[in-house]
Amino acid sequence: MFLLTSCLKGNNERSNTGFGLVDTGGNTMRRLVYSNYEAPMYIASVANDYTIGDGDCIIFNYKLDFDAADNANATTNGFYVATGSALQVLPKGNLSTGTPDTAYMYSNEILLSDAGVTDFLQSNQYRQRLIVGGAPSSYLTEQKNSYTLSCDLSQTPQTIQGVERVYTLFLRATKTSDGKAPAIKSADYTAFDAVQFYSTLSEREKNAGKDRISFCVKYASAFNSDTTKIGTWTTTTPVYIPIYSTEK
Incomplete structure (x- = not known):
């Protein structure tokens, strides 16, 4: 799940839809979109939309022509010029670094059928974001949900599914507004x-001689028999973030 698409046209033009982090940067200090698909991009419709703030993450589409005149000095400028638009501004969340209480059930907590980290984004202004997706087991039209993510930064990494030094994050969801039929x-x-997650764990993993942070996500997938606490936590396949020697 959570796959996004791209299309390469010839050798010098590319289009894509995916996640981006908006921030002011580049050698000309423009508002840019940072993604894992290309170097930073200047997209006028995004840069000039001030309902999108620096540090916001978006789902966006773009078309990039590497041979366009605007991109002749891309290396000097520190960004490409592309066309496109923001399709959605993602809600923000704080990653809690305390020890999660996995026995306690939240008010209006809902179960998830799938979840996972879909992207890690960072800008030249040292903003870093984990993009996390969650698919509710039961989801009605116009239903609104909120998500919390936690990671005990003092935990000892474990070997999980054959991968060494894996940290565990916990994702939980609550319903904030009722929906209506049909289910979707x-x-x-x-x-x-x-x-804080990246800075703390990247330093620890570098000291352990590693070049990445490996982690998995546990999400609530079933209640116990009397629906008083979480009965089952499902663990995703471990993924990793490279430890960058320099900022992007």
Whole structure:
């Protein structure tokens, strides 16, 4: 799940839809979109939309022509010029670094049928975001949900599914607004501030001789028999973030 698409046209033009982090940067200090698909991009419709703030994450589409005159000095400028638009501004979340209480059930907590980290984004202004997706087991049209993410930064990494030194994050969801029939199959995406998560664990993993942070997400997938606490936590396949030697 959570796959986004791209299309390469010839050798010098590319279009894509995916996640981006908006921030002011580049050698000309423009508002840019940082993604894992290209170098930073200046997209006028995004840069000039001030309902989108610096540090916001978006789902966006773009078309990039590497041979366009605007991109002749891309290396000097520190960004490409592309066309496109923001399709959605993602809700923000703070990544809690305390020890999660996995026995306690939240008010209006809902179960998830799938979840996972879909992207890690960072800008030249040292903002870092984890994009996390969650698919509710039961989802009605116009239903609104909120997500929390936690990671005990003092935990000892474990070997999980054959991967060494894996940290565990916990994702939980609550319903904030009722929906209406019919039921739908959909996923929600939230952008979590990951500065402390990344800085703490990257330093620890570098000291352990590693070049990446490996982690998995546990999400509530079933209640117990009397619906008083979480009965089942499902664990995702471990993924990793490279430890960058320099900022993007």
